[in-house]
Amino acid sequence: MSIAxxxxxxxxxxxxxxGEDINRxxxxxxxxxxxxxxxxxxxxxxxxxxASNSIVTSLGDFPGPSQVAMQFNNLIEEHKxxxxxxxxKYERQKVRNDKKLAKNPDAEIIWRKYKSRTTFxxxxxxxxxxxLCGFAVASFIAIPVGIVIGLSSSTYSAINPIIQxxxxxxxxxxxxxxxxxxxxxxxxxxxxVSKSFLVSMITVSLCCLWPTMINTxxxxxxxxxxxxxxxxxxRLDWLTHVRKIVLPSAxxxxxxxxxxxxxxxxxxxxxxxxxxxxxxxxxxxxxxxxNGSSNSLGRIMVAILIIGLIGFFLDRIMLLIQRxxxxxxxxxxx
Amino acid sequence: xxxxxxxxxxxxxxTPKGQFKALDGVSLNIxxxxxxxxxxxxxxxxxxxxxxxxxLYQATEGGxxxxxxxxxxxxxxxxxxxxxxxxxxxxxxxxxxxxxxxxVFNRTKSKAEMKEWIEHNLELVHMSHAMHKRPDEISGGMxxxxxxxxxxxxxxxxxxxxxxxxALDALTRxxxxxxxxxxxxxxxxxxxxxxxxxxxxxxLSDRIVMMTNGPAATIGEILDVELDRPRDRLALADNPEYNxxxxxxxxxxxxxxxxxxxxxxxxxxxQTNNKSSxxx
Numbered sequence: 001m002s003i004a005x006x007x008x009x010x011x012x013x014x015x016x017x018x019g020e021d022i023n024r025x026x027x028x029x030x031x032x033x034x035x036x037x038x039x040x041x042x043x044x045x046x047x048x049x050x051a052s053n054s055i056v057t058s059l060g061d062f063p064g065p066s067q068v069a070m071q072f073n074n075l076i077e078e079h080k081x082x083x084x085x086x087x088x089k090y091e092r093q094k095v096r097n098d099k100k101l102a103k104n105p106d107a108e109i110i111w112r113k114y115k116s117r118t119t120f121x122x123x124x125x126x127x128x129x130x131x132l133c134g135f136a137v138a139s140f141i142a143i144p145v146g147i148v149i150g151l152s153s154s155t156y157s158a159i160n161p162i163i164q165x166x167x168x169x170x171x172x173x174x175x176x177x178x179x180x181x182x183x184x185x186x187x188x189x190x191x192x193v194s195k196s197f198l199v200s201m202i203t204v205s206l207c208c209l210w211p212t213m214i215n216t217x218x219x220x221x222x223x224x225x226x227x228x229x230x231x232x233x234x235r236l237d238w239l240t241h242v243r244k245i246v247l248p249s250a251x252x253x254x255x256x257x258x259x260x261x262x263x264x265x266x267x268x269x270x271x272x273x274x275x276x277x278x279x280x281x282x283x284x285x286x287x288x289x290x291n292g293s294s295n296s297l298g299r300i301m302v303a304i305l306i307i308g309l310i311g312f313f314l315d316r317i318m319l320l321i322q323r324x325x326x327x328x329x330x331x332x333x334x
Numbered sequence: 335x336x337x338x339x340x341x342x343x344x345x346x347x348x349t350p351k352g353q354f355k356a357l358d359g360v361s362l363n364i365x366x367x368x369x370x371x372x373x374x375x376x377x378x379x380x381x382x383x384x385x386x387x388x389x390l391y392q393a394t395e396g397g398x399x400x401x402x403x404x405x406x407x408x409x410x411x412x413x414x415x416x417x418x419x420x421x422x423x424x425x426x427x428x429x430x431x432x433x434x435x436x437x438v439f440n441r442t443k444s445k446a447e448m449k450e451w452i453e454h455n456l457e458l459v460h461m462s463h464a465m466h467k468r469p470d471e472i473s474g475g476m477x478x479x480x481x482x483x484x485x486x487x488x489x490x491x492x493x494x495x496x497x498x499x500x501a502l503d504a505l506t507r508x509x510x511x512x513x514x515x516x517x518x519x520x521x522x523x524x525x526x527x528x529x530x531x532x533x534x535x536x537x538l539s540d541r542i543v544m545m546t547n548g549p550a551a552t553i554g555e556i557l558d559v560e561l562d563r564p565r566d567r568l569a570l571a572d573n574p575e576y577n578x579x580x581x582x583x584x585x586x587x588x589x590x591x592x593x594x595x596x597x598x599x600x601x602x603x604x605q606t607n608n609k610s611s612x613x614x
Contacts, residue, residue, distance in 0.1 A: 226420040229390055232408040234437045234488075244433060248424040327424030328470075 063298035068305070071298035079119040089114040120284060120299075124306060127269060127280035130197060131314075134204030135265045139258060142209045146216025146257070147242060150250070156217065167210040171203050171268040175276055178202050196278035200269060207268040211260035219253025220246050248327055255322040262318055266311045281307055335402060337524065338364040338492055342396035343386055356382050358550035359396070362543060364492075369518060369525045371535040373583060374545030374554075375591065380528045383545075384494050387526060388414050400491060410438045413490035417497040419477040421469045427480040428465040431455060434484045455487040456480070458517055475506035479513070486517065495527040499534065508567065511537060519564055532587070536579045537565060544586045555586055 045065045052064035063071070093112060100107045116122075149156040182198050223246055231241045247254075273282025285303050288296045323329070340362040346353040356379045364370055372380045385391040387398050389408035398405040405412070413434075421430045431452045439448055456465045459479040469477050478498060485493055498514075499507040511534060518525065518538075529535050535542045539559050546554040559579050561570065570576040 226416055226418060227422060229408075229414070229416065230420050230422070232390060233388065233410060233412070233414050234434055235409055236437065240437075244425075245422065248422070327468075 057297065059292055059297050060294040063301050067298045068301045071295055072302045074295070075120040075299065075302060079121050082116045082119050086114050086116040118279060120303070123279060123281050123284045124310070126197075127273065127282070128310065130200045130280060131204060131262075131265050131269045133197075134201040134269065135208060135262050137201065138205040138209045138261060138265070139212055141205075142212035142257070142261070143216050143254060146213045146254070147220050147246065147250075149213075150217035150220025151242075151246065153221075156221075163210060163213060166206075167214075169207075171207045171272050172275055174203050174206050175199070175272055178206070179276065196276065199276060200272050200278045200280065203272045204265045204269050208261040208265040211264065212254070212257035215253045215257025215260070216250060219250030219257075222253070223249045251322070251326050252331070255318065255326075258322075259315055259318045262314050263311060266307075266314060270307060336363040336399075337366040337401060338387075339399040340364075340383070340387065340396075341399065343383070343393045343398065344395040345382060345386065345391060346394045355550045356548055357386075357393075358552050360552050361396075362553060362556075364524060364526070366524055367522045369538055369540045370527070371539040371542045372526065372528045372545060373530060373532070373535050373542055373587070374551070375547055375587065376530060378545045378548050379551040380545055381496055384414075384496050384526060384528055387492065388412050388494050390414075410434065410488040411491045413485035413488040413493055415478075415481050415485045415493070415495040415498045417500050419469070419474075419481040421477055421480055421484070423469050426466045426468050427456065427461055427472070427476075427483075428452060430469075430480055431484045431487050435487050438488045452487060455483040458486060458520075459483045459513060473506075475502050475510060478502065478510060482510075482514070482517075486521070486523075491524065493523045493525045495525065497528050497530070500530070507531075507534070512567070514538060515563075515565060532580055532583045535583060536561075536576060537567060537570065542579075542583055544583065544591075547591055554591060557582055 049064045049066075052062040052067075055062035061067075093114075097109050097111070100109060118126075145159075149159050179199050182195055182202065186195060186198055227245050227249065231245050236244065269280065270282040270285070272278065273280035274286045275282075277283055277286065281303055285300050288299045288303070340360060343357055343360040344355065345357045346355050348354075360383055362370075372383060374380050382391060386393050387405065389405050389412065392406065400412070421427075422433070425433065432448070435443075435448050435452050435455075439451065443451060453462065453465070456462055459482050461476060461479050461483060464472050464476060469480070472480075478501075482495075482498065485495075499510050502510065515538060517523075527538065536559055542557040542559060544554045544557065545551050557579060561573070561575060561579075
């Protein structure tokens with residue numbers, strides 16, 4: 001939890017923690033910022049434990065915090081075991097081949113590649129890569145389009161009905177279309193990326209385009225009249241105008257959009273993976289559900305917590321980036 | 335031919351209730367190097383005149399001619415000092431001026447020359463000590479100084495100042511007025527300044543253009559201020575000439591153009607005054 005507590009205060013200058021200038025107020029403040037989230041967490045865990053004791057499902061007791069922690073350890077163990085197995089296979093292969101070579105230096109040697117079964121952590125990695133790619137593609141489209149429709153009210157009027165119609169579409173509705181289109185269009189003997197990856201990624205992109213696009217447009221349209229007057233008097237060309245005046249003043253709104261988008265992207269991805277059985281955390285949850293062992297619920301809870309934490313981390317990362325690109329370092333960003 | 339000619343300018347703005355005529359037949363000829371003040375009650379369209387000269391608004395009738403060319407869009411040869419400084423908050427004072435200088439002198443000056451020119455202009459407004467600070471790190475008066483430096487650095491043919499000191503406290507304002515006079519003595523720019531401060535108008539201007547109340551505002555009277563330069567505000571305080579100019583402007587603003595005055599009277603006066611303005 002200390003990590004989460006730290007993340008709540010990620011922007012405190014480090015110097016405020018350094019030796020000499022810690023006074024009483026600061027100590028109180030730091031204790032507060034650490035202890036309050038801890039208390040909140042403790043209360044949450046208590047309620048969870050109490051509730052879990054009184055719910056019995058067909059797969060056994062509803063998992064409490066301790067069972068979930070245990071399942072998390074199990075998942076780590078499984079991951080290590082799986083990797084160790086693969087390592088062993090390679091070692092055996094090396095021994096085998098060395099023997100062959102010793103007997104006959106000209107012998108034909110085959111180096112096989114062994115794949116490990118996908119573990120929980122592989123699924124996390126797949127989901128993370130997919131969400132980041134989908135989000136990047138969406139931002140790459142949404143920000144320029146947002147700038148253009150923000151600057152010109154006629155393009156805005158032309159495009160806005162489309163945006164407003166596509167925006168509320170659920171990812172699950174997109175999924176069949178995207179699957180069919182990708183299968184039809186993406187035909188290659190030696191595919192660089194798998195079809196399932198593309199399907200998940202495009203679905204994510206389609207759903208998380210809109211908040212960034214709309215917020216960018218609003219931010220761009222809200223550039224102060226005084227500054228556009230300056231730009232006009234200076235006769236700045238379109239690109240310089242966008243770079244020097246529009247973007248810096250729209251940055252807070254753009255990032256509001258980006259943060260909404262990455263949140264949506266993450267939610268959409270899990271749902272899409274569950275539905276389409278594409279590799280990732282969503283598939284892990286669905287497989288565990290279908291598996292129906294007495295450990296399943298605990299493992300699903302682990303996945304849920306990890307999904308939540310990753311969502312939280314993604315948001316914090318966006319905040320850090322915002323802080324990095326924003327000109328106003330003193331602005332309060334939440 | 336006049337250097338800057340504002341000729342029969344009228345402008346109408348569309349409103350939900352129909353067209354609103356803000357200016358009606360504004361004509362003014364300005365010589366090179368003149369310092370002109372536009373004074374009038376708020377809402378009389380002073381800023382509209384300035385914005386038309388700047389090219390930010392388009393006149394419905396009539397037009398503005400600068401050195402024989404019609405003005406129909408904004409441009410750096412008519413630099414504007416905005417009332418609320420309008421500096422880009424994400425750039426330092428230096429970078430704000432740099433943006434303007436790069437835009438105007440990109441082809442004619444080398445990098446080193448541009449740097450020197452930027453620093454020279456910041457020096458002119460006494461801002462060398464804080465040129466690498468951002469607008470939120472300096473005071474209101476300093477921001478306005480940077481705004482003036484940015485406008486001067488464009489080497490404009492006409493410098494347009496829209497109530498440049500309106501948002502400042504009295505002491506800072508006096509400081510800046512002195513700076514502007516000093517710069518004006520040095521550079522001899524053609525300046526149009528909007529103000530609602532009578533002392534400021536008399537102190538700084540060669541001519542004071544007094545505007546009637548809107549709607550359909552126009553030029554009421556023009557007053558030539560023939561005080562010797564350089565002017566000193568302390569010495570002028572007891573100068574009878576200065577006080578005569580001052581009271582003349584005050585009389586126009588508070589007797590002839592009281593805000594409650596019926597519209598018809600104002601119109602008659604305008605017609606007589608327009609004749610005298612052509613002589614000026």
